Amino acid sequence: MRQILHVDMDTFFVAVEQRLDPSLLGKPVIVGGHPEGRGVVAACSYEARAFGVHSAMPLAQALRLCPRAVFLRGAYDNYLRASLEVFRILKQFTPLVEPTSLDEAYLDVSACLRLHGHAMAIAETIHERIAGRLALPASVGLATSKIVAKVASRRAKPNGILRVLPGAEAAFLAPLSLRELPGIGPSTAERLQSLGLRAIGELAHLPPAMLETVFGKTGRLLTQRARGIDASPVVTGSVVKSVGHETTFETDTADRGELEAVLAHLTEKATRRLRRLPMQARTVTLKLRYADFTTVSRSRTLRAATDLDTEVYRTAGRLLRSLLTRRVRVRLLGVSLSNLCEGERQLDLFGEGRCAKYRGFYRAVDTLRDRFGFDVVTVGRAALLQPAARRGERHLNPFRPALDQEERKKGEGTPEEGGPSFQDAA
Ligand SMILES: [Mg+2]
Structure with a gap:
């Protein structure tokens, strides 16, 4: 008989915001962007739901329903870091953790009952640790299958635990x-x-x-x-599949110098995010869209995972040169890093001196940027970048599906984000 837990954080994005700013507690809070924008609700507090607001609703409609709500743009990286904290706790009980989004996972604890005791005791300990160490609310369902555990966690909300007995x-x-x-x-x-x-x-x-x-x-x-019959197994995986940045040029360009400078800038942004998580990537993917909307992309996998700008840029630059085959101006450039693993760089026996030097350098740059903003320093080729070239820039994990739909109409396609869905349903 299997023992499956479904752990689902309650109003996750909102809870992370409330942890950063406790004055938001007890208020109707809506994450997704400015209410005058074209975006949709990515997450909302229970207080906002009482007014009929729900995920995926256009922000303008949410504003009409709940004019007193606090609207937040949302900071994806904060949610990602909080998510990694949650998953670190879950993995203390079993390696069989299947993330289904940033804030949801199945755990198969059948094999670790001897070590941790009854499955219900595991559910309670997980619930306590997430609340105690992370100050975040979660709901947990416990059952003999994934499907029943999921329904149970939903019925346990908010902040509860529900067990469905075998046979029931x-x-x-x-x-x-x-x-x-x-x-x-x-x-x-x-x-x-x-x-x-x-x-x-x-x-x-x-x-x-x-x-x-x-x-x-x-x-x-x-x-x-x-009937509650579901034999599907818990399949392990990583919640974050990739991090990336892309930019649409204000004016399409064929200037190699400008393209390389933008690429350096996008690389900096992506690797900085990796370091903040902290994570490392092995695969670099470059995406390029020509002015006629033809889109090409190419990936290269490195021998070892990295989080250093120089190493990523070297590969990204090669990919750019191999992709720039047409005499057509470029409309969009994007770089994404995948094949991720957690943690800081392992000691590299060969060439560690060089890496250590760069590591120290980027740590100093990161510290400066944390204090004074990203643009306080520019490094290497990115220094050649004209500010105008960066206006269309964005993360590859938008909270604004509505905007993407607009762009798709214009033929822009959505960014290839291998990660989870960013609607925080519950
Ligand atoms: Mg949730």
Whole structure:
């Protein structure tokens, strides 16, 4: 019998903001950007939800519903760091941790009961550590499968723990509405409702063959899930897949010097974020979009992971030269770093002297920038950069899907972000 935990942070982005600024506690807080902007709500506090605000709602609509709300732009890197703190706690109990977003994970604790005691004791300890050490609220569901654990954590919100006893899965799910079953989206729910179904229990009682005629193979799966049957394993992985920066030029350019300077600047931004996490990357990907919207990208994997500007730039510069094959101006340039591992650079036996020198240098630069802002120093080629060239710049993890849709209409495509979804649903 498996013991699966689903840990889900409560209003994660908001909670991180409240930890930084306790005056926000108890207030309607909305993370996503300026309410006059075109963005959507990335996360909101329970106080804001009381006014009908929810994730993915346009900010302008949120402002109409809750004019007194505090609107915050959100600082993705703060959430990322807090997320890594949470995952460090989770991994103290089992290596079998499956992140599904920055603030959500499944843990299979079946094999570590002897070490840590009853699964419920593990759930309680995790809950206490996240609250005590990180001052962040979380909810935990405990069950024999991922699907039931997930529903349980949702029912435990806010800041609670809920255990579904083995054998009670179907009974636990039965009275809940169809939409509470993971995997049932609005359109599936609508089709099920048109069959006269309202609760998960009604779905569970249907003969699988009947649903199969309507939904095909997913029909059989649906009835199984409605009964709480889900054998899917907990699959380990990393929550952060990549960090990157890209910029759209104010004026399209074919000037190699300018392109290289922008690339150096983007590299600096990306590696600085790596160092702050702290993480290291092995793969460098360069993306380039020509003025006619043709987009090309190319990756190269380094022999060893790095977080140093010089090493990333050397590779990114080569990639740029190999991609610049057309006599067309460039509209967008982006660099992203993936294949990440946690921690600072390992001692490099060969050439450590050089690395140590650079490491000290970038540490000094990072400190200056932390105190006085990014632009207080410019390093190397980035010094050649004209301020105008940087206006279109952005992180590769936007809180503004609405803006992306606008850009897609213009043919811009969304940034290739391998990371998790940035809607903080609950
Ligand atoms: Mg959550």
